[in-house]
Amino acid sequence: MDWHHWIRRLRDLSIRNKLILFGTMTAAAALLLAGIVFIVTDVQSMRRNMVHEFRSLADILSSNLVAAVTFDDAATAQELLGSVQREPSVLVATVFDRNGQVFAQYRRQPEYEGPQEKRVSIHGHVFTSDGYLLIATPINDGDETIGTLQLRVSMDRLSEQVTTYASTAAAVLFLAMGASVMFATVFQGLLSRPIRNLAEVAARVSDHQDFSIRVQKPSSDEVGDLYDAFNHMLEQIEAGQHALQDSYEQLEVRVIERTQQLMQANEELRREIVEREKAERKLRGVQEELVETAHRAGMAEIATGVLHNVGNVLTSVNVSSNLAMEKIRRLGVQDMVKVAQLLEEHQDDLGRFMTEDKRGRHLAPFLIELSQYMVHQEAEVIEELKSLQKNIDHIKEIIAVQQSHARMTGFVQEVVLSQIIDDAIQINMASMERHRIRIVRDYEQIPPVLAEKQKLMQILINLLSNAKHALRDCDHPDKRIIVRLKRQGEDRVRIEVEDNGVGINEENLTRIFAHGFTTKKDGHGFGLHGAALHAKEMGGSLVARSDGPGRGAVFTLEFPIKPAEKLKRKPTQETTADSESSQAPALA
Known part of the structure; x- marks a missing residue:
């Protein structure tokens, strides 16, 4: 079923069911939004607390590992790393030396058997795509970093807390929806019952055509306004019936009056026919004048058509002439003038200039390229001029055809x-x-x-x-x-x-x-x-x-x-x- 079908289904529900449905949906939407906001906020807070907790643990442990890493005592470092077993969320604790090689490592067995640890490129924390928290803390001996401590922390504890929050929120949501259904069921009668009563009275008025019935206003809200409007409508209909009866009685009197008026109108019409015959004779004279005027208007229209047709062609003539002028401007005449000036300056040592001077060596290829360009531009200008001549010939033909229009x-x-x-x-x-x-x-x-x-x-x-x-x-x-x-x-x-x-x-x-x-x-x-x-x-x-x-x-x-x-x-x-x-x- 499409969306429009569901809209029609909702529209056909009774007012009682609509009130219950909309009240329940409103409460559910508000509670669902609030639950989502609270859960997201708490999850963010728990993630921050978790990062703070394990960064503190990593800072303490890195300070204890300074001596072991300094004296290359892997056994002591291994023993110190074993102290994290009191934190069940820590799956792997690894000490990397300054070269990035594993110096000592603690792995929780058999709970975690993950891949070999690699040192991350940052100092701080990062949430990995496979669902772990990585804490990386430098091991500093004074101002010198001699290694890195890296903890891999499980997110299971956070997931359990989120599941608990979600279950609690779902339970509260269902309880609240049940309560909203009960409240909506109780209070919907305040609106639906007066409307049903009004519908019953309207049906009784329609069945018996008794417009003297009135309904008792139940309240002063919008429903009460609806009752007032219904009573006012009945009053207008009742008054309209009385007015209709009066109009029927008056109509009989008017029919007699109109009959007499029609007899008088017929007499006047006969007189108007005689006058119209006189007017028609005058009209024929006016029509002859209009025919002559129309003939002159037709000649004006023909002239307008000629101007329009010539204008269409002149547009193309204007474009072609502009293009031709633009191509002539780009023929390279200024470049030829510069070349002539250059040759005139060196006419006494033209051979040396053409062979030794940098400008002279480029002069011959430039002239060849310029001549080819001018030949190409000349062909384009000739084509534009041919098009221009063709358009001018067409204008002449338009005028010649229009001149002979009256003869053929x-x-x-x-x-x-x-x-x-x-x-x-x-x-x-x-x-x-x-x-x-x-x-x-x-x-x-x-x-x-x-x-x-x-x-x-x-x-x-x-x-x-x-x-x-x-x-x-x-x-x-x-x-x-x-x-x-x-x-x-x-x-x-x-x-x-x-x-x-x-x-x-x-x-x-x-x-x-x-x-x-x-x-x-x-x-x-x-x-x-x-x-x-x-x-x-x-x-x-x-x-x-x-x-x-x-x-x-x-x-x-x-x-x-x-x-x-x-x-x-x-x-x-x-x-x-x-x-x-x-x-x-x-x-x-």
Whole structure:
């Protein structure tokens, strides 16, 4: 049975049994604690007395052994050690010379046949792990220590005293528990009997519905307060019955009055219908104005979405540019300047400087190492600049797509889904590395398909940025984003972005896609709203799920696709020009 079962069993006991049980347990706990304290205190006192007694014996015996040890008289020392046989607790008495060798020894036979004694490394006393007391006292001849006296003392006497104390305490505990049970049994009636009487009266009132019954207050304590409250409750119920009867009689009168009022209200309602028809005609005019206002608000929302999407990419642009500047600052130009100055100072004796001077001998290896470092840094700067150019091109594409949004329903082109996902990851990669976020890719092999590339790219950038912010605001040691790509049947595909960040409250799982809704301090509520709109425009859906705060979240994008071979469209001159213009900065 578990702990909750025992709690239920105790709760179901009668008040009488609870009082007896709690009184007995309280007394037993107090007595048990007191007994333990007394026993522990007495044991500590007996141990101190025992140490004092045998240290005194060892001091006396060591002073008597000075002459025997000084004159190397082992027989006399043996005889002196035999005097400890009057102390039955002393099992072994050993005299060690100044070299630690046994000089003389007394062993109690046949009570003790322990191992050969070894001199301990301390002067004083120690309680051993096998249950003995060791007393070690130096044998001094003036200021010189000529040996050591060591006594091994049995703890049996102390154990017998502890057993006696424990038996006495147990007997007292059981007697006290018996007395507490008797006292609790006698005095529990002072509390349980009035409560039982009150329960009987309550049952009689319930059976006969007689609320005029009253109970006699037995005392002025809490039980008496309970009786007063019970009587007051009966008075209120009785008064409520009388009031209910009066209300019923008044209700009949009010029904007649309300009928007349309803007839008047019907007449007024007919007049209001005529007035409402006039108001509806005015309302239609107002609605036309609202439609125009909504159109302008929609254009503002589109502009806000463009700014949000561009802002997401600009964050990565800012990080990439900062990294590039930092790598350029670390190219080692200052070191090259110092080398040039050093060579200029020694241009007249350059050969001697390179071969004899300590700085000159290290100059060639330093230049080799510096050149390798600069080549490595140059490659990293080029990679950052490529990423920067790619992000700038993406900003141009966002603006171009938004400019043509009013002229077209969607620009479909051949795309490789895994490559688009990797491009979206790369745009956010710099800030993810800064926050130590690990990317896990789980792609299913899917051939090139037809899809709206820019809308898909914007959705993925927003989802990855949202996951990055969720991980930035948590203290998880392993920050992770998992991106999955799976085919759903023949003509649909699913992309999942899962993080183990701060999670989402259940009531916010649908609100997060509303325009302007955000839970971030620096958020605007445009990213997920725009992503959901793009998904709907692509004929798909974007949903979120989470197990709650601190449990991470999963965003699932599902949309239709077509095989790439179905694309039958020749590139226009405008598209070609745009491609060339987007590559020009990279070539430059």
